[in-house]
Amino acid sequence: MARKRKGRDISGWMIVDKPAGLSSAAVVNKVRWALDAKKAGHAGTLDPEATGVLAVALGEATKTVPYVTDALKAYEFTVRLGQATNTDDTEGEVIASSDARPTDADIKEALHGFVGEIQQVPPKFSAVKIDGERAYKLARDGEEVEIEARPLWVESLLMLDRPDQDHVTLELVCGKGGYVRSIARDLGETLGCLGHVSRLRRVWSGPFHSKEAVTLAEIERLARDPALDAHILPLEIGLADLPQARITPESAARLRNGNPAMVIATDLEYGDEVWAALDGQAVAVGTYRAGELHPSRVFLH
Template structure:
């Protein structure tokens, strides 16, 4: 008798990642919880970092790229006068400075990093070079040539604490921004060095920490959550069948630049349409 396959699970999970496990560890926990192998996340968090980790389950993994592109919000502390091997407090001290800085000095220096800036990916990041992640190369005691990349920092606010060398920071930035590099570069700009600690992602796109829960408790939501920030198109009954078959809609139905999330009268996601290379592309999600 043929063995019956377990039912497939599809959806979105908004996790409040604790400090300690890697983002991949969180995926493993959810695979066991939901009995589904196809699980991925939108935007890696370092093991010591906490906060919003958006996860796609089953067919929803096809939609993760639409959730990855949104702006990210972070909170952390910047510790001036000490540089570490990992640019955060997980690493070993590699240099120290005696730094006399004022709140005005720090705030003024921080403005230099607002806007479109160039960052060199840290050797402890998950960026791939030659098919290997930089942190894997670093653990092997090797180095790799890295190319700077442009990112966008919309907000970089720093606030003094009772310790004159420790500041809290809030950052709003584009996907792919390295907050630990912001902290280290700010220290360099002030004539010394710095590292960050207590990094927390409070928002990823429109997903907030208020919606998130620990990986053992986070609720499985609908796949449509991953495309809630896209332009929405409510389909007619005739359009539903056509969209499920991969057909495009009439040009007048597309407002803006896209991508567009197409849903039926019940709000159930049917497909995502986007323009690629000047042509319309249909990502069909329901058969």
Template sequence: MSAPKRIKRAISGWVVLNKPYDMTSTQAVGKVRWLFSAAKAGHAGTLDPLATGILPIALGEATKAVPQVQDGTKIYSFAIQWGSATTTDDAEGSVVATSDVRPHEAALLAVLPSFTGTILQRPPIFSALKIDGERAYDLARAGEAVELAPREIDVDDIVLVSHGSEHSVLEVTCSKGTYVRSLARDIAEALGTRGHVSMLHRAAVGPFNDADALTIEQLEALDIGERDALLKSVSAGFTDLPEIRLDAQQANAVRHGNAVLLTGAGSPVSLDECWVSFKGEVLATGWVEFGQFKCRRVFN
């Protein structure tokens, strides 16, 4: 006899997963969705299979908050393996160039400031970016020449954690769209050598960090009720955004997608992005214009 079909639940909230090595982001979402029997799930920012760390997984209504979390600041810890460049700019690819040069710590520290601020970065050819509708990594695997134009990214800070003759460990705080593999490649080239990422761990995404993280093994060891108790609220994805608390009449209007006039002392006149609530419940994301809140996404 076949096993009974699992009933999908309309459950909402965030699972801050410490994604394991050699698992794709899609596989991680599928596993967590199965463990929670969730009807709907998604993630806020892809992690390479060889990377570990923070993968925020949204269940149910939290999927509507994915853009806000995905746009948040990222923190990565990574190691640069000195002396070799690879096709993928990480340990998965084939070596395409080598160098005997091993940078001194002082030289590495001196070059890091040139990789902070708003900089131009050429993404790795093995990336999910699209060229004429095709993923760059699909074209690269098919042996086609891939040319990706440099893009502006924002790097807030790079800190050297440890330095050795064969590899160095760094921590970078950066914006959405930053490729750490490209950063490692470019730092090595600026030092007159070659290099690739040999370790990559994402320590934070927007409001979520390592302190919040759960492993697959931890979730598997719990029953479904215990798992539910560990879910973070939908609003946990909005901690970096202003919250506006509405009264019952305003809340009813917003639930129907209508704009509302904000009243009371201190009410904002203009905001690019914010969220509104009623008695702790997330109602919508949106913006404020001329003292009116206007809905972008309404939550059930």
């Protein structure tokens, strides 16, 4: 018989302003411990040296993680021009350098080629799996890693600042699976000067913004204190990108048992993915078909 996981049955989102130097998994573990939560996960990994929005899902909110992961995300990052590293960031070794430096106009012109549906090769030091092994593990072992290009939707890529000739600060808004380090590497190659990420911060992720994020220091300060619960956001926020349908208590009972049920909605089309709410509280996510919701995920809060 499986051992029951200890902790509180709490559901919702805690938005953490992740500090540099910690993995996303380590942050999730800190949040779970601080809240004494039974279950926690995150929506979208940040590199250990990256900072900013890490959305931590608690309890039933973990069922909404895919909808946040699939949403657009925004990053502010600085590219160090003139140097390529083996990790495409400052953590690695410099493997090539260049004295060439592009003008501001050159950079702005090059950015146009990185907008829309692009093909991106993830960094060799990344969590991408190759024949069942993580790419970073193979790279650390000295193996030559070949990673296939994959599509990435880039909504926008803008130049924010040029602090000096060696650095440029950019803002990227992109879809799921984007590697900022790859953008920096490829931009440097396009400009003929090489480049890598020297600073990276996620500003927002889907419906979650850095303005509502809690620092890890504050989470540790309030650990096991009921006051920390005030920073938990409703799980429904994770469904912000899906249309909502209202339901009656009778329909809610049917959905909670995994059965299709009638919903009250307008402007929905056959086959839409929808979430159903009773008095504003999420009951289920599913497919809308001819006035009924066929549930795929049910919330037990």
